[in-house]
Amino acid sequence: MRLITNIGQAREELARYVRQADRVSFFTGAGISTECGIPDFRSPGSPWMDNKPVDFRDFVASRDMRAEAWRRKFAMDDIYQGSPPGRGHRAIASQIASGKAEYVITQNIDGLHQAAGVPQERVIELHGNGTYARCIHCGLRYELHAVRARVAAGDPAPDCDACGAPIKSATISFGQAMPQEEMERAQSAAIDCDIFLSIGSSLVVFPAASIPLIAQDAGAMLIILNREPTGLDEHADLVIRCDIGDVLSALDTQDSVTSSPETQNIG
Numbered sequence: 001m002r003l004i005t006n007i008g009q010a011r012e013e014l015a016r017y018v019r020q021a022d023r024v025s026f027f028t029g030a031g032i033s034t035e036c037g038i039p040d041f042r043s044p045g046s047p048w049m050d051n052k053p054v055d056f057r058d059f060v061a062s063r064d065m066r067a068e069a070w071r072r073k074f075a076m077d078d079i080y081q082g083s084p085p086g087r088g089h090r091a092i093a094s095q096i097a098s099g100k101a102e103y104v105i106t107q108n109i110d111g112l113h114q115a116a117g118v119p120q121e122r123v124i125e126l127h128g129n130g131t132y133a134r135c136i137h138c139g140l141r142y143e144l145h146a147v148r149a150r151v152a153a154g155d156p157a158p159d160c161d162a163c164g165a166p167i168k169s170a171t172i173s174f175g176q177a178m179p180q181e182e183m184e185r186a187q188s189a190a191i192d193c194d195i196f197l198s199i200g201s202s203l204v205v206f207p208a209a210s211i212p213l214i215a216q217d218a219g220a221m222l223i224i225l226n227r228e229p230t231g232l233d234e235h236a237d238l239v240i241r242c243d244i245g246d247v248l249s250a251l252d253t254q255d256s257v258t259s260s261p262e263t264q265n266i267g
């Protein structure tokens with residue numbers, strides 16, 4: 001493992017590696033969105049700790065817990081709704097637009113890759129998306145403003161109009177099965193690249209954190225960009241311990257990328 005802590009060196013080397021590569025795969029965690037005003041999960045003082053996502057088994061078992069889950073969800077939305085994409089999101093969007101990268105694999109649920117202009121089909125969301133809701137049984141989609149209106153009208157845990165099962169934020173909660181199709185797509189993107197760049201993840205949440213190792217086993221150079229040590233640093237070929245926006249802006253090949261404002265509620 002080689003370590004870079006100097007910002008100038010990090011920008012220069014990363015830009016060179018990416019330029020020389022045929023195909024880059026990006027893998028992002030909560031750290032890419034902190035400069036947008038959305039705190040990560042594990043840094044000290046995180047408001048996620050006061051509004052912890054409810055375990056899926058508790059959500060299914062108890063109407064009271066479903067009501068509590070919606071209370072926490074809307075509390076987080078009230079704080080972070082409307083956060084714009086950051087420099088890292090824009091840089092990744094430009095690399096995908098240029099064809100250097102095909103996919104961004106993300107653990108994030110904030111929709112900011114799409115808001116930065118990455119087409120939905122190029123974003124592989126391992127933990128779902130907190131900008132809308134779905135019925136947990138039939139999968140019917142609900143917009144958050146409609147769910148919120150039902151909660152405000154006195155139904156604290158709304159059920160699906162079509163099948164009667166609970167409606168839930170479209171995220172993958174603790175205790176919930178990983179989405180099989182997304183995991184398979186992520187593994188393919190990991191195998192099909194010569195640089196795999198992990199950005200802003202503590203790399204301790206499995207099975208998502210196994211994806212960088214799949215890339216490396218398949219022959220990719222594994223680069224980890226994070227301001228603190230991660231669970232996989234010892235496996236990485238290169239660790240860049242710097243601020244994400246400061247480094248990734250070196251990869252931004254476009255001045256402006258279209259932003260779509262509807263994808264900006266989270267949690």
Ligand code: NAD
Pocket residue numbers: 028029030031032033034035038039040041042043048107108109110111127200201202203204205225226227228229242243244245266
């Ligand atoms: P994490 O909180 O465990 O780790 C984030 C890492 O990013 C930390 O190690 C932190 O030091 C680093 N970091 C933060 N800001 C940085 C910056 N500006 N520059 C460099 N490094 C920075 O996040 P995770 O590994 O993604 O796991 C958290 C889980 O919680 C994920 O599954 C995710 O779904 C969820 N979550 C999502 C969001 C979001 O969508 N924005 C926010 C919080 C939590």
